[in-house]
Amino acid sequence: MEIQQLEQIATQVRRDIVRMVHAVNSGHPGGSLGCTDFLVALYFDVMRLKEDGQGTVIFDMDAKGEDVFFLSNGHISPLFYSVLARRGYFPVSELATFRKLDSRLQGHPTTAEHLPGVRIASGSLGQGLSVACGAALAKRLNGDDSHVYVLMGDGEQQEGQVWEGATFAPHHKLGNLTAVIDLNGQQIDGPTSLVMNNRDLGEKYKAFGWNVEHMEGNNMADVVAKLKASRKDADVPTLILMHTEMGYGIDYMMGSHKWHGVAPNDEQLAVALNQLPQTVGQADY
Amino acid sequence: MGELTTVAPNSTAQANLDVFSATLQQLAETDRNLLVVTSDSRGSGKLVPFGQRFPKQHIEIGIAEQNLVGVAAGLASTGKNVFAVSPACFLTARSFEQIKTDVCYSNNPVRLIGISAGVSYGALGSTHHSLHDFAALRAVHNLTIVAPADNVETEQAIRQAAASETPVYLRFGKKAMPLLSDDQSFTLGKGRVIRDGHDLILIGTGETVYPALQAARWLEDRHRIKATVVSMHTIKPLDYTLLATLAAKGVPMITVEEHSVFGGLGEACASFLIQNGYRNRFRIMGIPDEYTVTGSQAEIFTHYGLTEKGIAAEALNLLA
Numbered sequence: 144m145e146i147q148q149l150e151q152i153a154t155q156v157r158r159d160i161v162r163m164v165h166a167v168n169s170g171h172p173g174g175s176l177g178c179t180d181f182l183v184a185l186y187f188d189v190m191r192l193k194e195d196g197q198g199t200v201i202f203d204m205d206a207k208g209e210d211v212f213f214l215s216n217g218h219i220s221p222l223f224y225s226v227l228a229r230r231g232y233f234p235v236s237e238l239a240t241f242r243k244l245d246s247r248l249q250g251h252p253t254t255a256e257h258l259p260g261v262r263i264a265s266g267s268l269g270q271g272l273s274v275a276c277g278a279a280l281a282k283r284l285n286g287d288d289s290h291v292y293v294l295m296g297d298g299e300q301q302e303g304q305v306w307e308g309a310t311f312a313p314h315h316k317l318g319n320l321t322a323v324i325d326l327n328g329q330q331i332d333g334p335t336s337l338v339m340n341n342r343d344l345g346e347k348y349k350a351f352g353w354n355v356e357h358m359e360g361n362n363m364a365d366v367v368a369k370l371k372a373s374r375k376d377a378d379v380p381t382l383i384l385m386h387t388e389m390g391y392g393i394d395y396m397m398g399s400h401k402w403h404g405v406a407p408n409d410e411q412l413a414v415a416l417n418q419l420p421q422t423v424g425q426a427d428y
Numbered sequence: 429m430g431e432l433t434t435v436a437p438n439s440t441a442q443a444n445l446d447v448f449s450a451t452l453q454q455l456a457e458t459d460r461n462l463l464v465v466t467s468d469s470r471g472s473g474k475l476v477p478f479g480q481r482f483p484k485q486h487i488e489i490g491i492a493e494q495n496l497v498g499v500a501a502g503l504a505s506t507g508k509n510v511f512a513v514s515p516a517c518f519l520t521a522r523s524f525e526q527i528k529t530d531v532c533y534s535n536n537p538v539r540l541i542g543i544s545a546g547v548s549y550g551a552l553g554s555t556h557h558s559l560h561d562f563a564a565l566r567a568v569h570n571l572t573i574v575a576p577a578d579n580v581e582t583e584q585a586i587r588q589a590a591a592s593e594t595p596v597y598l599r600f601g602k603k604a605m606p607l608l609s610d611d612q613s614f615t616l617g618k619g620r621v622i623r624d625g626h627d628l629i630l631i632g633t634g635e636t637v638y639p640a641l642q643a644a645r646w647l648e649d650r651h652r653i654k655a656t657v658v659s660m661h662t663i664k665p666l667d668y669t670l671l672a673t674l675a676a677k678g679v680p681m682i683t684v685e686e687h688s689v690f691g692g693l694g695e696a697c698a699s700f701l702i703q704n705g706y707r708n709r710f711r712i713m714g715i716p717d718e719y720t721v722t723g724s725q726a727e728i729f730t731h732y733g734l735t736e737k738g739i740a741a742e743a744l745n746l747l748a
Contacts, residue, residue: 205507213502254534262505264533267525273495274530277502280487284463284508304526307495315487 144188146364152229153183153363155422157392159225159238161415162427164406167242170250173402175222177327177360177387178294182222184366185212186230191289200231202259210289211278213263215271216296216325217251218404223261224248228428232260238428269302271295272322276311279320279380290374294323298330300341306351312380313352320380321373322353325360327389329400348382360387393418440607444582444600445543449474451586452511456482462509462590463487467496473513473543497523500538501530509539509590516542516558516599517549524564531595532570539589545575545599546635546686547715550724558599559715562663563691565597572596572616573663575634575686578605581661584614592616601635601686603725608641608659619667625654628743629674629681629708633660633693636684636713639729642736647743655743666696675706680746682711684739686729689714709746713739 156179164170186192190210193201203209214223221241228235233247240246247256251266263274275293282289299305312320324344332338341347345355354376358369366385373381389403390396393415396407407415421427456462456478465487470479479486487503489496493514500512512519519542520527531538542558549556565573574589574596576582582600589596596616608622622637623644632640637659644655656674660667660683675681681701683694694712701708713734721731729735733742 204505207506263501263536264529267529270494270498270526270530273498273526274502274505276495277499277504278506279502280499281503281506281508284484285506304494304498307490307492308498310492311489311495311499314490 146367149183149187149367150363151422152187153179154392154419156183156222156225156229158416158419158421158427160221161393161407161412163221163225163238163241165412166239168406169242170221170406171218171404172221172406173329173389173396173400174216174296174325174327175219176393176396177389177391178219178325179222179391180361180363180366181294181323181385182226184363184370185292186226188367189370190292202232204262206262206278207285208287208289211262211291213271213275213278213291213293214252214265215293216268216299217265220248220250220252223252227260233258235428268296268299269304272305272308273311275320275322276308276315276317279312279317280315282319283317288319291320292323293320294325296330297324297326297328297335297341297344298338300324300344301339309348309351309353316378317380318377321370321383322380323383323385325387326384327387329389329403331400331403333400345384352379353382354379356381356383358383358385360385361391441604442579443602443604444576444579445474445602447579447582448541448586448600449478451583453478453481455587455590456485459509460485461507463503463511465489465496465500465503465510465512467491467493467514469514469543472515473541475513493518493522494526497526497538497540498530501526501534501536504536504538505534511539511541513541513543515556516545516561517556520558520561520564520597527565527571528568532568535570535594537593537595539592540595540597542597542599544602546601547720547725547728548601548603550728551722553722554719557720559688561599562685562687562693566664566691566696570594571664574598574616574661575663576600576661577632577634577637577659578608580607580612581614581620581659585616585661588616599634601725603635605635606638608637617662617665617667619670620659620661621656622659623655623657625656626677626679627653628655628679628747629658629677630655630684630739630743631658631660631681631693631697632684633663634686636686636734639735640684640739643739643743646736646740651744653743653747660693663693663696666700668700671697671700672704675701675708678708680709682713682739682742682746684713684734686734687714689716711742711746713742
């Protein structure tokens with residue numbers, strides 16, 4: 144898909160995100176907006192997904208022969224839900240139910256709601272890399288050459304389990320695994336460097352045996368290029384440090400941890416939507 | 429009380445762990461999708477022969493129990509038949525979060541195998557004891573919790589777990605377990621009546637069923653007290669139908685478990701009984717709320733009365 148088309152979808156997804164969190168006055172817009180370009184690139188261009196003859200995606204938990212994505216930092220669910228709906232896993236209209244009574248769109252994604260596209264429950268940080276390792280290993284054992292992606296937060300790197308997974312993947316030569324860290328430098332209580340300094344994550348992962356790449360996470364062309372390039376090594380997993388700005392696309396949210404888990408009010412929503420022109424061909428839900 | 433008899437384990441008795449290892453090999457012969465995942469626990473899990481026979485079906489994780497369960501969930505999510513094997517103490521404490529979220533909440537049907545459970549590790553001490561696992565795991569939705577009592581139950585539990593579409597936790601110990609009965613029928617979720625009697629009901633699980641059976645034999649020999657003995661191998665879902673039938677006899681009931689007296693078999697039974705109007709005299713035998721004394725599993729059982737003698741004494745007390 145053309146970069147410009149992907150950017151248009153990303154704009155529509157950003158509109159969805161701010162409208163979803165505004166509607167229920169809760170949720171996590173900051174990280175969602177920062178990772179939008181990445182997840183749009185993944186689902187609309189980079190991943191090989193199972194489709195019917197008409198190009199409609201088919202969700203199958205076994206995921207044989209198709210690429211899979213796991214969301215480890217589950218709190219950016221508004222982004223995940225919007226991308227899944229826009230890609231056709233469930234009706235876009237269902238985004239209006241986010242966090243509401245009996246919705247399948249909980250604050251954190253869960254398979255218990257049987258929402259197509261969700262492969263694991265997440266919300267407790269630090270767990271996604273291990274699950275992605277299991278899925279990548281299963282694909283290799285099955286002789287399935289498709290790829291596994293996982294997105295983690297940078298604050299999440301403070302969890303010990305992450306480093307158990309980081310040890311495992313190179314040992315088992317999981318070249319079919321790409322792990323991406325949203326390096327926005329923020330966590331709920333402030334800058335990551337002040338809350339608990341992760342120091343040089345790239346050097347850490349290199350020391351654990353990973354290929355380490357950097358990616359401009361809010362530059363669609365760079366996102367597409369780096370994600371595609373990460374598929375090439377057969378034996379060594381790739382870790383991408385994705386430099387993003389929390390709240391990207393809305394000036395008053397950008398670069399601040401204050402919008403990690405806070406929704407805009409009516410006035411702020413109007414300002415945000417003005418900055419996010421509605422995409423041609425895609426309507427607000 | 430007179431001299432107590434000691435019933436020697438019958439000659440065919442194996443450790444449930446050995447049965448586990450042998451059964452897995454049998455299953456792996458026809459199921460290439462079956463994987464065993466270990467956390468530096470292949471030796472303690474008696475899985476070295478399995479790894480030698482099926483090297484492509486054994487995954488080593490290293491000493492990393494959280495990753496063990498996470499990887500197992502990822503494997504199971506794509507349709508693999510996964511047995512995650514680790515000492516019960518670590519598997520159910522260190523990996524509790526992963527069991528809760530990656531396995532149960534996400535309904536990835538991992539077969540969680542807690543080896544050397546309860547106080548099997550004896551003098552290694554409380555770090556290595558799992559006296560919390562029933563209590564902790566009972567509060568997690570979507571998990572079948574099983575403690576097989578003999579070799580038959582172990583083999584059947586493994587076979588039925590391997591076919592389960594939902595997560596299962598199996599725990600067993602290290603010592604040789606005598607066969608409890610000639611009746612080899614076994615179904616997960618259905619308690620197994622080992623012996624029938626109308627004076628008393630003894631309900632055990634895992635390695636406490638055998639001493640309960642010994643106590644029942646002794647009570648009959650010495651006091652003509654006839655006790656029903658049940659192997660309540662499945663702690664969750666608990667066999668309420670059987671419990672109601674037993675309670676309706678109106679005689680005293682004793683539960684016996686290699687677990688804290690808090691939150692395990694006994695309290696699960698008591699909760700059902702009291703909420704359904706049964707008022708049988710009732711005792712929970714297990715490990716009290718303290719750090720266990722130092723000693724072998726047998727010595728610890730003796731210290732806390734989880735023996736033929738201890739259970740019989742409790743029964744006489746309750747019947748007096």
